[in-house]
Each structure stands twice: as structure tokens, then as C-alpha cells.
Amino acid sequence: MQNETQEWAAGQEPIIVFEQVSKKFPGKTALRYVSFTIPRGEIIGVIGTNGSGKSTLLKLMAGLHRPSTGRVLVDGVSAGRLSCRDVVFLSERDVYYPMYSVEKSVNFYSSLYADFDPQKAMDLVRAFDLDPAQHLDNMSKGHRSRLKIALALARQVPLIVMDEPLSGLDPLVRESIIRTLISFIDMEKQTLVMTTHEVDEIEPLLDRVILVREGELIAFQRVEHIHAENGMKLVVG
Numbered sequence: 001m002q003n004e005t006q007e008w009a010a011g012q013e014p015i016i017v018f019e020q021v022s023k024k025f026p027g028k029t030a031l032r033y034v035s036f037t038i039p040r041g042e043i044i045g046v047i048g049t050n051g052s053g054k055s056t057l058l059k060l061m062a063g064l065h066r067p068s069t070g071r072v073l074v075d076g077v078s079a080g081r082l083s084c085r086d087v088v089f090l091s092e093r094d095v096y097y098p099m100y101s102v103e104k105s106v107n108f109y110s111s112l113y114a115d116f117d118p119q120k121a122m123d124l125v126r127a128f129d130l131d132p133a134q135h136l137d138n139m140s141k142g143h144r145s146r147l148k149i150a151l152a153l154a155r156q157v158p159l160i161v162m163d164e165p166l167s168g169l170d171p172l173v174r175e176s177i178i179r180t181l182i183s184f185i186d187m188e189k190q191t192l193v194m195t196t197h198e199v200d201e202i203e204p205l206l207d208r209v210i211l212v213r214e215g216e217l218i219a220f221q222r223v224e225h226i227h228a229e230n231g232m233k234l235v236v237g
């Protein structure tokens with residue numbers, strides 16, 4: 001697979017630019033000279049085997065890591081200067097207040113973030129079959145994952161970054177959850193970037209794929225181009 005040359009329509013500046021980005025941790029180079037440009041209004045999947053650098057890539061986009069070399073721009077701003085108003089980052093970790101109910105969590109988030117839309121959050125709660133009155137410490141891990149996604153999607157920000165949003169979800173509901181998730185994204189104004197190991201389920205819903213292997217960008221392509229070159233399946237390993 002090869003990387004594509006991009007052409008952008010006038011006035012359609014990209015939401016994310018990576019220019020020769022490397023990220024080094026003590027004793028480990030997680031990413032090496034990664035460059036790509038993500039247009040607005042797309043669904044992007046970041047795939048690769050364990051330890052290939054996916055989460056590091058997402059944290060750089062969200063401004064949670066600074067590049068060791070190179071430059072990351074989000075909406076024209078250096079990622080190091082981003083605030084929580086620009087990007088939502090949904091981490092793999094389960095962060096919640098166990099004593100709160102679903103509805104109280106929505107109200108709490110509404111008080112935290114000026115761009116939080118409580119009506120949209122409650123619509124998502126219903127779409128994900130959650131009980132607004134249920135307390136989080138009584139909820140299953142899968143239901144807490146749904147709530148976590150609902151709270152992230154209710155923010156009106158240009159970039160939503162999700163690290164493994166499907167982890168902890170029953171394989172039988174993953175596809176319907178991801179379809180619901182995508183249906184709530186405002187494609188005129190928002191871009192979604194997510195990592196996943198569930199490539200088969202998610203692939204039909206993606207516009208583009210970033211494939212990383214051992215810290216290197218192997219491909220950044222539209223899904224249909226990958227199909228044309230490799231048949232119907234993405235190859236992760």
C-alpha cells in the first residue's frame with residue numbers, strides 16, 4: 001500500500017496535519033517521521049498491532065503528547081496549544097463517578113463544558129438503550145462504555161478522538177453501537193478519528209485508514225483504494 005497525494009478544495013483546510021512527527025519515550029521510539037493530512041468531515045480508523053503506536057498518534061492529535069520532532073497542527077493550531085474546547089479525547093480508561101446516575105453524569109458534564117449539548121446527550125443515552133436513572137456503580141462495563149461514548153459525542157467540537165471505543169462492548173452490539181455513534185456526528189463540522197482492533201466490523205463505516213506498524217506509517221488511504229489494491233480485507237499485521 002502507498003500513501004496518497006492529497007488535493008484540497010479551496011476553503012477546505014485540513015483538520016489535522018502531521019509533518020515528520022516522531023515521538024520518543026525513554027528507551028522507546030513510539031513513532032518515526034510520520035506525515036499525513038486529514039480532511040474535515042471524515043471518519044478515520046487508525047489500525048495496527050499492539051504497541052505499533054496508535055494511542056501515541058491519537059494523544060499527539062489531542063495535544064496530550066508533544067512531538068519529539070516534527071509538527072502537529074489541529075485546525076491550524078499547534079497541538080501543544082490546544083485546549084479542551086478544540087478536541088474531545090475518549091481514552092481507553094474508564095473514568096466516571098460511581099455515585100452518579102446516568103442523568104446526573106449528563107448534568108455534571110453540562111456544567112463542566114460550555115459546548116456540551118445535554119439534549120444530544122440524552123438522545124444518545126436513549127439510542128444506546130441506557131436507563132437515565134441507573135447509577136454507574138451498578139452498570140455493566142459495556143453500558144459504562146456506551147455512556148462514555150455518549151458523553152464524548154455530546155460535545156460540539158471539531159475533532160473527536162477515540163481510543164478503542166468498542167473495547168468492553170459485546171461483539172453482538174458493536175456494529176449497531178458504532179453505527180449509532182457515527183449517525184450522531186455532525187459531518188459538516190466534525191471529524192472522528194478512532195483506533196480499533198475490530199477492523200472487520202468498522203471498516204465499511206470508515207472513509208480512510210491510517211495503518212501503523214512498529215512506529216511507522218505504512219499507509220494512509222481511502223478504504224476503497226485499499227480494497228482495489230488488496231482485495232476486500234485490510235491487512236493489519
Ligand SMILES: Nc1ncnc2c1ncn2[C@@H]1O[C@H](COP(=O)(O)OP(=O)(O)OP(=O)(O)O)[C@@H](O)[C@H]1O
Nearest residue numbers: 025026028030048049050051052053054055056057
Ligand atoms: N509513556 C510512555 N513511556 C514509555 N513508553 C511508552 C509510553 N507510551 C507508549 N509507550 C511505548 O510506545 C509504544 C507504542 O505504544 P502505543 O500505546 O502507542 O501503542 P498501541 O498501538 O496503541 O498499542 P495497543 O494496541 O496495545 O493499545 C509501545 O512500545 C509502548 O510501550
